[in-house]
Amino acid sequence: MTPLLLLALTACGGQDDGPGVPSVNSGAKAKSDANVEDEITRYLEAQKKYVRCMEKEGFKSSDPDSKGRYEFEGDLMALKADPEFAKAQDNCKHHSLSVPEELxxxxxxxxxxxxxxxxxxxxxxxxxxxxxxxxxxxxxGYSSEEMWNQNSSGAKRAGRICEPILGKPTLPPGGARG
Incomplete structure (x- = not known):
């Protein structure tokens, strides 16, 4: 049997000013850092509760690591096909939290x-x-998951112009190669 590694990654919105960026709100930043650590701690505790719940449902796994990852015992395909596993996941989903953006x-x-x-x-x-x-x-090299208008004509034009920077070939207007 091969272990099954499960980690749900869900992006959360937010904006990071980056390390060392001076701010008028330095007290708020410190509080924000504490809130981030609390959010991570809550997530890791929830992962432990989820694993314990799944064990009570009959599905053994490793303890979550410092990143919240764990491995179920068993074959991935067999677990996915097992209606009892799906039922157990549904019974335990109230313990699941989104992965914090900082994690x-x-x-x-x-x-x-x-x-x-x-x-x-x-x-x-x-x-x-x-x-x-x-x-x-x-x-x-990372950006926050903030929203931007990807559908504007300016954004589409910018994408065509700038994609070669990322090593992607430029398509002619209309998208077809000729």
Whole structure:
């Protein structure tokens, strides 16, 4: 039997000012950091409760690690096909919480300096070429999950202009290659 690794990742909205960015609200930032740690702690506790609930339902797993990940015993395909497993998940879903954005961020792979620079150039290009609300990229190469208007004509034009920065070929207007 192979273990089944389960980790639900759900992106949450929010904006990160990045490390070391001065703020008029430094007290609020400290409180915000404490709230983030509390959110992570609540998530990890919920993962433990979910695992215990699933064990009571008859499905054994490892204890969640420091990132909230755990492994069920058994074959993935067999568990997915087992109606009792689906019923157990439904019975235990009240313990499930979305993965906190900061935990997802901590788990993200470290990007090379070259990749960070490429992402920053792409973000700047998008903003300058018609998508001024395109998210900024932080010093680690990641942007927040903030909303921006991807459907505007300016955003579409900017995408066509800027995609080569990411190594994607540019399509002619209309999207068809000729």
């Amino acid at each position: 997802e961020r901590r788990n993200a792979p470290k990007l090379s300096a070259k990749e960070v620079e490429k992402r920053k150039r792409y973000s700047t290009c998008m903003q300058e070429q018609g998508a001024p609300d395109f998210p900024d990229v932080d010093s680690e």
